[in-house]
Amino acid sequence: MFSEDQAFALLKRRIRIDRGIDCEQYKENYLKRRIAVRLRVTEATDYLAYLRVLKNDPEEYARLLNELTTNVTQFFRDKDVYLKIRDEVIPMLFRAKKTIGSRTIRVWSAGCATGEEPYSMAMLIDYRLDAEEGSWNIRVLGSDIDVESIRAAKEGEYSDVDMLEGMDIREYFETEDTPRGRVYRVRERVKRRVRFENLNLLGDNERRRFDLILCRNVLIYFSRDVQGRIIEGMASEILHEGYLVLGKAETLGQKAGRLFSPAFPRERIYRHVVARGRRGAATGGDLTR
Numbered sequence: 603m604f605s606e607d608q609a610f611a612l613l614k615r616r617i618r619i620d621r622g623i624d625c626e627q628y629k630e631n632y633l634k635r636r637i638a639v640r641l642r643v644t645e646a647t648d649y650l651a652y653l654r655v656l657k658n659d660p661e662e663y664a665r666l667l668n669e670l671t672t673n674v675t676q677f678f679r680d681k682d683v684y685l686k687i688r689d690e691v692i693p694m695l696f697r698a699k700k701t702i703g704s705r706t707i708r709v710w711s712a713g714c715a716t717g718e719e720p721y722s723m724a725m726l727i728d729y730r731l732d733a734e735e736g737s738w739n740i741r742v743l744g745s746d747i748d749v750e751s752i753r754a755a756k757e758g759e760y761s762d763v764d765m766l767e768g769m770d771i772r773e774y775f776e777t778e779d780t781p782r783g784r785v786y787r788v789r790e791r792v793k794r795r796v797r798f799e800n801l802n803l804l805g806d807n808e809r810r811r812f813d814l815i816l817c818r819n820v821l822i823y824f825s826r827d828v829q830g831r832i833i834e835g836m837a838s839e840i841l842h843e844g845y846l847v848l849g850k851a852e853t854l855g856q857k858a859g860r861l862f863s864p865a866f867p868r869e870r871i872y873r874h875v876v877a878r879g880r881r882g883a884a885t886g887g888d889l890t891r
């Protein structure tokens with residue numbers, strides 16, 4: 603017989619194998635509380651019984667994930683990740699672009715919900731631009747399957763915002779006090795660099811070229827196979843030595859793992875690598891001009 607701890611460990615292992623979710627990224631109490639909700643609803647008497655529910659009803663994964671992730675987002679979610687992007691990744695991109703004579707940086711936030719993630723990226727780049735000479739062409743794309751989320755993202759108005767250390771909120775938002783409370787509006791300077799689209803990651807989408815793709819807290823909705831396909835698709839859209847950023851609980855599968863090298867593994871930031879002789883062929887080629 604398994605002890606409760608052993609059964610819990612088995613469950614976490616199963617979730618990782620099936621969905622690539624690293625349950626260790628969640629606080630144990632939080633994880634147990636959320637899973638307990640699903641145990642109650644499915645009338646599973648213990649973790650082993652719940653493992654059987656997951657096996658027999660694949661739809662249950664979607665419900666468990668909703669329970670774990672809730673469909674929320676925020677500005678600079680996981681500050682350590684955004685600090686790495688701001689202080690390491692973006693300066694590297696600027697340098698790489700300059701060596702090939704390019705002044706364009708393209709970023710895609712895939713599964714951006716209500717827009718906080720792409721706006722955060724545009725703000726980080728804006729912050730770094732202060733140290734750069736000459737003009738740059740910065741393009742950030744935010745996309746999501748959810749029409750309502752994209753509508754809200756385009757508005758660029760928020761009731762709750764957060765900033766990274768060293769960045770002054772007034773530089774990036776206009777504020778207005780209304781009867782409904784304070785409203786924060788993304789400043790036009792940042793907003794004009796961000797475009798939004800309704801896009802299903804599982805659809806047959808036009809291939810584009812990006813220097814950095816964020817696909818955070820989205821992959822967890824899909825099976826391992828589908829995750830692999832999405833990441834491989836993205837690899838063909840990220841230019842050589844461009845970056846992919848996943849959510850803190852997400853992992854690259856084995857096959858997709860060969861297309862990237864871990865640049866900052868703790869922050870789930872990966873660099874796209876291309877096998878010798880294949881550059882510009884099946885993959886995205888070098889950083890664009």
Ligand SMILES: C[S@@+](CC[C@H](N)C(=O)[O-])C[C@H]1O[C@@H](n2cnc3c(N)ncnc32)[C@H](O)[C@@H]1O
Nearest residue numbers: 673675713715746747748802803804818819820
């Ligand atoms: C938890 S939010 C993540 C938001 C943001 N990336 C973050 O990490 O804060 C997940 C988003 O993925 C979107 N999503 C789920 N399935 C999708 C699909 N097939 N194609 C595109 N977006 C999808 C949802 O609509 C939701 O807005």
